[in-house]
Structures are given as C-alpha cells and as structure tokens.
Amino acid sequence: MSKNSDLPKRAVVGLALVGLALAALWAGGWGFWLVVTVMAVLMIGEWALLAGDTSKRRLSQHVLMVPLAILSPAAAGPGFLALGLVFGAFFFIAVVTRNAKLAGGQVYVGLPVLALLLLREHPQGFAATLWAMAIVWVCDSGAYFAGRAIGGPKLAPSISPNKTWAGFVGGLVAAVLFSAAFAALAPGEAIGWWLVLVSPVVAVASQIGDLYESHLKRVAGVKDSGTLLPGHGGILDRLDGLVFAAPVAALCFAIHHQMVLGGFWW
Numbered sequence: 001m002s003k004n005s006d007l008p009k010r011a012v013v014g015l016a017l018v019g020l021a022l023a024a025l026w027a028g029g030w031g032f033w034l035v036v037t038v039m040a041v042l043m044i045g046e047w048a049l050l051a052g053d054t055s056k057r058r059l060s061q062h063v064l065m066v067p068l069a070i071l072s073p074a075a076a077g078p079g080f081l082a083l084g085l086v087f088g089a090f091f092f093i094a095v096v097t098r099n100a101k102l103a104g105g106q107v108y109v110g111l112p113v114l115a116l117l118l119l120r121e122h123p124q125g126f127a128a129t130l131w132a133m134a135i136v137w138v139c140d141s142g143a144y145f146a147g148r149a150i151g152g153p154k155l156a157p158s159i160s161p162n163k164t165w166a167g168f169v170g171g172l173v174a175a176v177l178f179s180a181a182f183a184a185l186a187p188g189e190a191i192g193w194w195l196v197l198v199s200p201v202v203a204v205a206s207q208i209g210d211l212y213e214s215h216l217k218r219v220a221g222v223k224d225s226g227t228l229l230p231g232h233g234g235i236l237d238r239l240d241g242l243v244f245a246a247p248v249a250a251l252c253f254a255i256h257h258q259m260v261l262g263g264f265w266w
Contacts, residue, residue, distance in 0.1 A: 009230050010230075010232060013229050013230055013232055014232070017229070017238060018137070020035065021035075021133060022130075024036070025120070025126060025129055025130060025133070026126065028120055028125065028126070029073050030072075030073055032116075032117070032120055033071065033072050033073060033117065036113055036116055036117065037068045037071075037072075037113070039235055039239070040064060040068060040109050040110070040113045041061050041064065041065070041068075042226075042228065042234075042235045043105075043109045043235050043236050043239065044057075044060050044061050044064045044105050044106070044109045045057050045060070045061055045226075046225040046226045046234045046235060046236045047060065047102075047105035047108060047109065047225075047236065048060055048102060048105070049220065049222065049225065049226070050216045050217065050219075050220045050222070050225060050236070051099065051101045051102040051104075051105060051220075052101070052220060053097065053099055053102050056093075056097050056099070056102055059093070059096070059097070060093060060102060060105060060106070063089045063092055063093055063106065064089060064105075064106055064109060064110060066085055066088075066089060067082050067085035067086045067088075067089055067110055067114075068110075068113065070082045070085055071113065071114065071117050077117070077121065078114055078117040078118040078121055079118075082114050083114060086106060086107060086110035086111060086114060087106075087107065089106040089110065090103045090104065090106040090107050090110075091103070093105075093106055108243060109243070111243075111246075111247050112239075112242060112243045112244075112246040112247060114247075114250075115132075115246040115247040115249065115250035115251075116129060116132070116133075116242075116246050116250075118250050118254075119132055119246070119249065119250050119253060121265065122253060122257075122265055123265055124186075124191055127186045127191050128191070128249075128253055131179070131182055131186075131191070131195060131249070132202070132242075132245065132246055132249035132250070133242065133246075134178065134182070135175050135178065135179070135199060135202050135203060135206065135245060135249070136206045136241040136242045136245050138174045138175055138178040139171040139172070139174055139175045139203040139206045139207065139241065140171065140206070140210070140241060141174065142167075142170045142171045142172075142173060142174025142175065143163070143167035143168060143170050143171030143174075143207065144167065145170065146164075146166050146167050146169065146170020146171070146173075146174075147162070147163065147164045147166055147167025147170065148167075149166075150164070150166035150167075150170070151164060151166060152164050152165060152166045153165050153166075155167065155168050155211075156211055159211055159214050159215045159218060160210075160211060160214040163210075163211070168207060171203055171206075171207055172200050172203050172204070174203075175199045175200060175202065175203035176196055176199050176200060176203075178199070179195040179196045179199035180193075180196050182195060183195050183196060194256055198249075198252045201248060201252070202245050202248050202249050202252065203245075205244040205245045205247075205248040206241035206242070206244060206245040207241065208244050209240045209241045209242070209243045209244030209245060210240050210241045212240070212244070213225070213236060213237070213240035213243075214240075224237050225237050
C-alpha cells in the first residue's frame with residue numbers, strides 16, 4: 001500500500017486527535033488530567049517496546065500511576081512533589097529491573113505530563129497550553145512542507161533520512177510566524193510578543209524530540225512505537241515533539257512569570 005493511500009486515514013485520525021486535545025484543554029480540570037493520564041499510560045507501555053523489555057510493561061505503567069495520581073485535581077496537583085515522584089519512579093524502576101533505559105521512560109513521559117498540567121494551571125492556562133501544543137503542530141507542518149518543497153542537505157541521515165535542513169528552518173519560521181499571530185490575537189499580560197522570542201527554542205526542542213524518537217526506533221529495530229493509531233503508528237509517534245517541547249514551554253512561562261509578574265503560579 002502506498003503512502004498516498006494512507007493519507008485519508010491519517011487525516012481523519014489526525015483531526016480526531018487534535019479535536020480530543022482541544023476538547024480536553026477547554027475542559028481543564030479533571031477532563032484534561034484524565035486525557036493526559038490515559039495518553040501517558042499508553043506512552044509508557046510503548047516505551048517498554050523501545051526499551052526492549054515488554055515483560056516489564058505493566059510494572060512501568062503501575063509505577064507511573066503514582067505521580068500521575070498526585071497530579072490529579074483531587075491531590076497535590078502539578079508541583080515539586082509530583083516532580084520528585086517522577087524521579088522517584090525512575091529510581092524505583094532502575095533498581096527493580098536493573099534496566100536504566102526502561103526506567104528512563106518514567107522521566108520521558110512523566111516530565112511532559114507535569115509540564116502540560118502545570119501550563120494548564122497558569123492564570124491564562126488555556127492560551128498558554130494551546131500555544132505550547134500548537135507550536136509542535138505548526139513546526140511539524142512547516143518542516144514537512146518546506147522539506148518537500150525545497151529538499152537539499154539531510155539534517156540527520158543516519159537517524160531520519162527524510163528530514164532536511166530546509167525542513168528544520170521551515171519549522172522554525174512557521175513557529176515564529178504562528179507565535180506572532182498568536183501574540184497579536186490572544187489577550188492578557190502573560191501572553192505577549194515575548195512568545196515570538198522563545199518560539200524558536202520550543203520549536204527546536206520539538207524537532208529534537210522527533211529526532212530522538214526516530215533514534216530510539218532505529219535502535220529498537222521497529223518502524224513505529226505502536227499500532228494504536230491507524231496510519232500513524234503509536235502514541236509516542238504522534239507526541240514525540242511535544243515530549244520535549246512541553247517542558248521547555250513550561251520553563252519559559254515560569255521564567256517569564258517570575259521576571260515580569262513576580263513569583264510562580266503554582
């Protein structure tokens with residue numbers, strides 16, 4: 001089957017995922033936590049495949065549920081306690097399984113979940129989280145179209161043969177243009193033109209996340225991280241950029257809030 005024959009399927013699944021993300025983001029609270037938690041549990045299951053130890057998949061999922069539960073609206077929520085538990089989960093899996101790579105999934109999945117929930121708790125949480133997620137989508141689209149239209153030297157041929165430097169730059173340009181439009185349209189003192197300045201950093205993080213997951217799959221000898229999403233592969237295949245971009249975006253908002261408004265919002 002050709003890639004073109006998969007395009008309608010990919011488009012439908014992609015739109016459904018975007019719709020689910022926007023609905024959960026709009027709901028906030030329990031709705032956002034529930035969707036993010038389900039995604040995280042599925043992601044840590046796929047991580048076990050990439051780490052080469054599917055026999056410990058259930059253990060990894062159960063251990064991750066501890067920080068995820070603390071992140072819920074009924075518990076402490078996003079903060080330093082949850083951050084400590086994420087790293088505690090890493091050390092627990094590392095000691096019990098003697099597999100550092102498997103244990104790394106706790107941080108790989110746990111940190112972006114914490115970051116997204118932290119962003120949603122921001123005084124302008126809907127706009128802040130929407131920007132962080134949209135940067136990944138826009139950067140990915142910009143990189144794809146620029147790469148296809150321009151081509152040229154490969155970005156990292158040993159990791160991902162299809163990615164080009166033109167695509168990399170195209171993703172950055174798309175991210176900056178989107179942030180400028182977002183800053184112009186979104187009201188509020190915490191959302192402003194400073195987003196344009198930090199958008200290349202978040203966009204670079206997104207592309208590094210994409211490349212890193214490609215590296216993991218190449219080492220594991222698999223084409224996709226899973227088969228849950230028709231035409232797309234696994235959850236990790238769709239959220240690899242957000243895994244790296246979300247913590248960077250949360251850090252940017254934390255620094256801005258501290259410098260401009262004083263203190264932190266959590």
